[in-house]
Structure formats: structure tokens, C-alpha cells
Amino acid sequence: MDYQNTQEFALALDEQDTLNKFSEEFLTPQHNGKDIIYLCGNSLGLQPKVAKQYLQDQLNAWEDNAVESWFVGKTSWLNYHEQLTGPLAAIVGAKNTEVSVMNSLTVNLHLLMVSFYKPNNNRFKIIMEAGAFPSDQYAVESQVKFHGLDPADAVIEVAPRPGEATLRTEDIIQAIAKNGDELALVLFSGINYYTGQFFDIAAITRAAHEAGAYAGFDLAHAAGNVPMQLHTWGVDFACWCSYKYMNSGPGGISGIFVHEKHFNDDKLDRFAGWWGYRHDKRFLMAPGFEPEAGAQGWNVSTSPILLMALHKAALDLFEKAGGLPVMRAKSEQLTGYLEFLIEKINAQKGSELFKIITPKDYAARGCQLSVICKTNAKAIFNFLAENGVIGDWREPDVIRMSPVPLYNSFKQVFDAATALSIAAGKFCF
Template identity: 50%
Template sequence: MQFENKLSFAKKMDANDELRNYRNEFHFPQINGKDVIYFTGNSLGLQPKRTQKYVDEIMNDWSALAVEGHFHAEKPWWDYHERLAAPLARVVGAEPKEVSAMNTLSVNLHLLMVSFYRPTSKRYKIICEEKAFPSDQYMLLSQVRFHGLDPSNAIVELKKRPGEHFWHTDDILDKIEEVGDELALVLIGGVNYYNGQVFDMKRITKAGKKVGAMVGWDLAHAVGNIELKLHDWKVDFAAWCSYKYMNSGPGNASGVFIHEAHLEKDDIPRFEGWWGTKKETRFLMKPEFEPMPTADAWQISNPPVLSLAPYLASLQMFEEVGMDALIRKRDTIVAYLEYILLEVDKEVEGSFEVITPKDRGCQLSVLLHGQGRTLFDYLMKQGVITDWREPNTIRLAPAPFYCSYEDMYNFGQILKRAY
């Protein structure tokens, strides 16, 4: 497509956008009396207007039914989480029995490590990307230490090539083969939070399993953003948060995937609680744990329905639209944003560069030369909500549900004025 840096062109793109009406489904903050240009759906998605109804349902049932709401609410609380399984499975490319909504992301990664990081004297190493999201780094360090291992030996970080801002898949595959039969686990962020790179999860998973390792993915920046086929790729496990592209609200519930090959195994270690035991016998209060035959076996506590309600509201929109349509718009609007950035860069003589490779989802990371934080502060005052990452990078994520092409054009005009 031949883009144009013109308002008329942007408006024409919006008029032809199959998702244009969904912009009206979200609440926008305002700065200077206008809706903001919102680029931080990769950090916290905007609130869907329909969310209030889903939360109110639970509050009203609690008021009217009290404890009876567990079984007699319109959406009974005791199995509320099950309503999320099928739509979540379609988003991540899984069978409904392989997914569950529970806890929060880092909590779930720790719980999944109990099952899938089982080091031996020979096979104990973990491969992750260098400078992974800090929570992942802390989680891996603490897990390795918990097993009495030295992180400097047990954790193998994937390095970028000197002077480059992204990873090469061949380098990752070579490192997996090099570590070989010492490798217990590959655990990488499916989309890197800093540079926006999408890893080749299919090839990396296959390589990890070929040498006998477990393979898991932190999909915080991937779910609701890119195409996923976790079941077909034979990923062992994955976890994600729901408050970024899934728009479920700050700090909200996480999702997990456990491949069906690991379900109903009698010998798999797991931290267990009563909501993971079979529904048929759960309220008999039996002393022995009888696991659910699904990913729900990893649940420990009863579902936090007030957290799950916004998640369910958002998933309804994903059901209406489908990932194919979201990805189509994502590809076009991100390409248009990149075009706008490059056009501005020509006029301001190389003041920044896009460091996100072509293997990308919704995010473009822009490395600033010169202005740095002052540019970020200027954009915020002008109503452009973007994300700052030290030392000098801003992240721009035009979420396809609610960002418009006119937003991209207007951002370019504001950016030019900053220089």
C-alpha cells in the first residue's frame, strides 16, 4: 500500500477500517479537553465500556444472594472461570481444556516452574533472553537458588549480536543445541517487552524439545497481539497477563496454558489447592487431592470473580472480532505509524531510529538521539500517552481495537513540532 502523510489519507483509512466502530467501545482519558492518542495498550489497555455491566452483575448478585451467588447467580461464581476457557483458547491457539484463568502472571510462572523445571545433576540449565522483563529475571533467579544451584552457571542468557538491537533465531537455535543435554528449560518472553520483537516460537519450541528440554513462554506482550498456536507448536506451558492487549484492567487475572500431554499425569509435581480438585467431589472435602482433567488442576483457590468479570467482558469483543481481523489492522496501522516516523525523521535529520525488527506485533520501539526524556515529557503534555524505557527509548503500541489512522497522522504532526 502506498501511504501518504496527509490528514485526508488517514481519514480515508479510518472510513475503510472494519474495526472503526470498536473505538467507541472504549473510555479515553482526556488531556487539554481532547481524547488522548493512546500508545500504551502494551502496558495497560483502555477500559471497555461494557466492563461496568459485567462487574455490576457480580456486585448485584453479591448484594441480593450473598453466599448463594456461588451457585445461583446468573453466572454462578463457583465455575465463573470456565466461561473464559473457550474464548481464551481461540486467542492462544489451544484446546479449552488446556487453558485456565487464575492468579497473576508472576505467581503463575512460579507455580508452573514447580511442574516444569525439575533440574537433575546433569540437566539443570535454563535458557532465557538477556535483559528479560525484570519480574521474569527475579523469578528465574529465585527458582534456581531454591534448587540450590548457582544462577551464573544455571541460567544461560541469549545475547544479541554486537551493535544490534534484536536477536537472530539461528543464534537461539545454535545456543539450544550447544547447551544440549544440560538444558532443562527454555523460558523466553514471546514478544520482547523492550524492543517489540516477536520470537519464532514454533522453531524455538521444536529445537528445545528436540534436545529433551521443557519449553515455556511468557506471553504478557503476545496474547491478544499476535497469532499463537500453542497446542500445535507443542509448547509445554505458557502464562500471560490480561491487562495489556486484553484490556481487563490494572493488575488483573492471568491466564495459563498447559499442553494436553501433561494433563492427567499422576506423577507431575504441582502445588495444589481445593479448586484444582474434581468438581464432582470438591465439596465432599476429601483428604486426598483428585486433580481436574484440565489446566484447572493448577488452580489453588476459588476464582476471583470480580477480577474475571472485566476479563470476560473483553473476551466477548475478541469473540466478536476474531484475531485475524485484529492482526490485519495491526499490520497496517503499525506500518503506517512506521511510515509517519520515517517521514518525520527525514525532516528532523536523524533524531531517532526504530529498533523493532520486522518480526513484530503491535509495538514499535523508538531509540531517541538527543532529546531523550524531554521529548517524552513534551508528548505527554500534548496528549500523546506513550511509554518511556531507560535509557532513551519510547514504546509506541497502536492497539487495533481503539487506535485510529488519524491518531497516527496527528502524532506525526505533534512529533515534528517537538523539534
């Protein structure tokens, strides 16, 4: 698209945007009596207006029926989670039976590593990206130690080349091949939280399998953001949170994916719980764990209905909007426009004051742009916040900005860039 650095152009794009009215489906914080420009969906999505009603419906069920709500009502709690698997399967590119909803992200990562990280004397190493989100680093380190291994020997981190901010796929593939004989697991993010790089999940999975290892992914920043085809790509397992691009509330419930090729593998260990027991025999309370077929066999604890209600409210909006492909088309334009405007600021100031470290290739990124501020970075970030533009700060000098297609407009992107330009005039010398 041939972008233009004018408010009129931004407004014209909004007029053509079929999703433009969806911002009315969300509650936006106020600044000086006006909606803030919220570019922080990479950290916490906005609240859907219908969330209160979905939550109230389940509170009413609790009030009216108490424990009987597990079995009666329009949406009995016993099978409530099954309303979520179809929409989630569409979002991550899976079969319904390959998806389940439970716990929180890092808990699910641990539970899945119980099944898919099975080190032995020959294969014990894990490959992951350097600079993965700390929670993933802590989980992997503790899992390795749990098996009596030294993380210094067992964990291999693939880093960008000197002078580069993001990873090259060929370097990831090479690292996998180099360590193939000792490799037990390749565990990557779908999108790196810091740089916004969308990794080539299909290529990484193929390389892992060629090396004889499992391939798993933390999709915290990818789920609800970029299209994926986990089943077709042959990914072994994945997990994600729901409170970023899926707008399901702070600490919202997590989801998991397990490829159907593993459903009947009785060699996979798992930490079992009553909610993962086969549905048709669950209330017999018999000893000896028999898992439910599919990903639901990895469930452990009783469904947290109130969290699931919030998640359902958000997922219903995804379907109302036409699904991820429709949202992705706008997302690429929004992020592209923000990138264009930042480059215009640099050109006007005669210097690269703001360096975008997120890949330029649309296929290698989602909503997020990570921007290095060359001077007075924190002052610039604070100026934006003080003027109603909410991004996300990452030490030492990066501002993450994520225009989300469901509730951000091209006019908002233009106004955010205008504020950034003013900040550059104030703080960049």
C-alpha cells in the first residue's frame, strides 16, 4: 500500500475498514476526557463490553442453581469448556480434539514438558531462543534440574548474529542439526516477546523432527495475533495465554495444543487429575487413571467457569469479526502504516532516532513493532503516556507498540506517530 503521512489519509482508511466499528465492542480507558490510544495489546488486551454480562450469567447460575449448575442450565458447567475448543482450534489451526483450555500458561508449559521432555543418556538437550520470555527460561531451567541435569550442559540458546536483533531461520535449523544426536526438545516462542519476530514454526518443527526431537511452542504473543496451522505443520505441543491478543482478562485462562498423533502414545508421561479422566467414567471415581481422548486428557483440575466465561466473551467477538484472517489483513496494514510513519519521523529529523528491530517482512511479524529510542528513551515513553498514548516499556531503551485490528484505528496510529514526532523534537538532540 502507498501510505501517506496525513490525517486525511488515515481517516480515509478508517472509512474503508470493515472492522472500524469493533472498537465500540471494547471498554477503553480515558485520558483528559477522551479514549486513550491503546497500543499495548501485546501485554493485556482491552475488556470486551460483553464480558460483564457473560460473567454475570455464570454468577446468576451459581446463585440460582449452586452445585446443580454443573448439570443444568443453558450452558452446564460440566461441558462449558467444550464451547471454547472450536473457536480456539480455528485460531491456532488445529482439530477441535487437539485443543483444551485449562490453568495458566507456565503451568501448562510445565505439564506438557512432563510429557514431551524425556531426557536420557543420549538425548537430553533443549534448544530455545536466546532472550525468550523469562518465565520460559525459568521453566526450562527447573525442568532440566528436576531431571538431575545441569542447564549449562542441557540448554542451548540460539542468539542473533552480531549486530543483528532477530534470529535467522537458517541459524536455528543449523543449531538443531548440529546437536541432533543429543537433542530431546526444541522449544521456541511463536513470537519473541521483545523483538516481535514471528518464527517459522513449520520449518523449526520439520528440523526438530528430522533430528529426532519433539517440537513445542509458547504461543503467548502469537495466539490471536497471527494465523497458524499447528496440525498441518506437525507441531507436537503448544500452549498460550488468553489475556493479550485474545482479550480475556488479566491472568486469563490458558490453552494447550497436543497433536493427535500423540493421543494413543501410552509411553508419554503426564501429571494426571480428575478432570482429565475419561468423561464417560469420571463419576465412577475408580482408581487408575484413564485419560479422556484428545488434548482434554491433559486436563488436571476442575474448570474455572468464571475465567472461561470471560474467555468465551472474547472468542465470540473473534467469530463476530469474521475470524483471524479478516483481522490479520487489517493488522498488516495498521502495523505497516505505523512503520511508515516512524520512518517518516526519522527522515524529517535527518537521523535514525527510532530504530525498528521487528522484521520488516509481514510474514515474520504480527501486530507488534519494537522500537529502540536512540536518546532519552524513557522520557519519550513517559511523554507518550502523559499524552494518552499507551505502549509498553522494555529495558533499556525499547518501546513496544502493537496496533490491534479489533480496537485500533488508522487515525489512532497517525495520532500516536504525531505524538512520537513531538517527543522527538523535545528529547532528541
